[in-house]
Amino acid sequence: MRRDPRILLPVLSLALLLAAVFWVQPRAMSYFGINLLFNLAVPIALATIAQMFIIMVEDVDLSTGTFVSFVACVTATFLVETPLLGSAILVGAILVYAALGALIHARQLPAIVVTLGMSFVWGGLAVLILPAPGGAPPDWIRWLMTSKPPLVPMAIVASVLIAAVTHLLVMRSAFGTLLRGVGGNARSVARAGWNVTWLKAAAYGLAGLFGVLAGMSLVGLTTSADANIALRYTLLAIAGVILGGGEFTGGRVSPVGAVIGALTLTLAGSFLSFLKLSPDWQIGAQGAILILVLAARLILRRGRAAA
Amino acid sequence: MTLLSKPWIWAYLAAALTFVPTAMLSQGVGGAWELVLAALTFAAFSVLVGLGQMLVITMGPGNIDLSIPATMTLAGTLSLKYMDGAAGTGAAGLAVALAVGLACGAGNYLLIRLLRIPPIIATLAASFLYQSLAIWSNRGLRIKPPAWLADFATGAALGVPNVAVVAGLLAVLFWVLLERSVYGRWLSAIGQNQRAARLAGVPVDLVRMATYLISAVMAALCGFLLSCFSGGAALNMGAEYLLISIAVVVIGGSSIAGGNSNVPGIWGASLFLFLIVSMLNSYGLGAGVRLIMTGVIIIAIVAVASGSRRAS
Secondary structure (H helix, E strand, O other), rough: OOOOOOHHHHHHHHHHHHHHHHHHHHHOOOOOHHHHHHHHHHHHHHHHHHHHHHHHOOOOOHHHHHHHHHHHHHOOOOOHHHHHHHHHHHHHHHHHHHHHHHHHOOOOOOHHHHHHHHHHHHHHHHHHHHHHEEEEOOOHHHHHHOOOOOOOOOHHHHHHHHHEEEEEEHHHHHHHHHHHHHHHHHHHHHOOOOHHHHHHHHHHHHHHHHHHHHHHHHHHHHHHHHOOOOOOOHHHHHHHHHHOOOOOOOOOHHHHHHHHHHHEEEEEEEHHHHHHHHHHHHHHHHHHHHHHHHHHHHHHHHHHHHH | OOOOOOOHHHHOOOOOOOOHHHHHHOOOHHHHHHHHHHHHHHHHHHHHHHHHHHHHHHHHOOOOOOOOHHHHHHHHHHHHHHHHHOOHHHHHHHHHHHHHHHHHHHHHHHHHHHOOOOOHHHHHHHHHHHHHHHHHHHHHOOOOOOHHHHHOOOOOOOOOOOEHHHHHHHHHHHHHHHHHHHHHHHHHHHHHOHHHHHHHOOHHHHHHHHHHHHHHHHHHHHHHHHHHHOOOOOOOOOOOOOHHHHHHHHHOOOOOOOOOOOHHHHHHHHHHHHHHHHHHHHOOOOOHHHHHHHHHHHHHHHHHHHHHHHHO
């Protein structure tokens, strides 16, 4: 059976980092410890998957972070007080995402700039909804995110589920193959009779859907929201996709890799707080870990090329 | 060849359109002139980072410099720390800032070249390191710039703000560099087709290295001037310039696909971006509405401009 070698490095880097964490802090090797380590993994993984759908069609989404923040604000306010209106807003947001995908393709706009503009729009809406931090998650989301399944913590169960569902959708279904085809060669997909504008709208709509899920799960964990709650997710999500073996061109992405990439980044954050590193160096160390993993990827590739 | 077919005309039209309603609110001709001066001053900082980002984006898909904010912060912090507010250290302080820029640019390029990682990730990872260095060396203290430097950055010669003069001269220099020098030809060639450029004997690696160095040095210069202008280096001083640097390149009419850059547009787009914010401000709109309008206007401009460009 041939395994996709693309997935090898993300798995290795996650395992290595996990081993390092356990070596520094053996007590983390427990249900409770793992729960703590991967606490914020679910929203980051969902945001990474959202970014992956955009990178899959050869674009980059610079509005992931503000969009997730916007969703978090809606979830912590409208979804609690007026669930019907709240749901309508979230569905509307997904439709806006899909419309943007269609617009970007139909008028051949640079996605970087359109999503950059959208990041202002989402940020502005979030500020209007929640000028100051506050709100509360709907009970069912809180219950879901803090539930404790037997044997394996919720974050791990959810990550496996996300990876499995998106893997089936992107890698195994005819629809997913079409979407990856848009990233690989949009013109040949169009020549084969498909409407690329609709396909792009679908890819962006899926990104919107996972962005919404990310924001909802984030509020479930943090119990309140504010307009800047997830700004760093834009960069985290791009980094997660690339760490997971995805590439910016050709529709070459890996959903399983993206989820593992997101877990690795989450763990890197927890690892640094375990090391009692001075807060000055926290961000820098995260950058260093990113560079190390990418360097390892290069060495691994060379080794494979030589073999 | 009419004026309307120039890709940079849209940025200036948009700037003019936002200028008129804002100026109408201000008190007479004097108020309008104040607005012009403020626009020139604040646009100058966007121009500095925009020019560097433009060269990077011209190299084609995937090339982008996300380390601009961190480089600005690090250069501003280290140079102010070196000068320590003392008189007679201005030139040395500038040299420190530019050296920081060179080091950051070299770091970026080494990561891109040695690790073969996409520039977007390389500059992102590197920017984390630069930002950490800035946090560590800043340590919460706020050092004032030497008095004459602060005066220079906030002052004006013959009625034109000094920073705008600096950014104007550099824009001319960049125009000559792009349109009249072999480096500019090489850069465009790489942006249009890197493989063809390499086969034609263009020293691709050298040009890429030079471009990432220039971008970082421009960011460092901007950080230096900005921290002198605002009376000290703040750790978040570069934050908004990441989006601005990309936005001015694209609104200014440079191709995001690379190979086609546009210096005059950088100035037009920088003025426009400042004027939108001040227009929405002077009509008393809150932060939320202001952000939304800014975003919608950016998207509308790009949609209109790219449509007309395709038609021509």
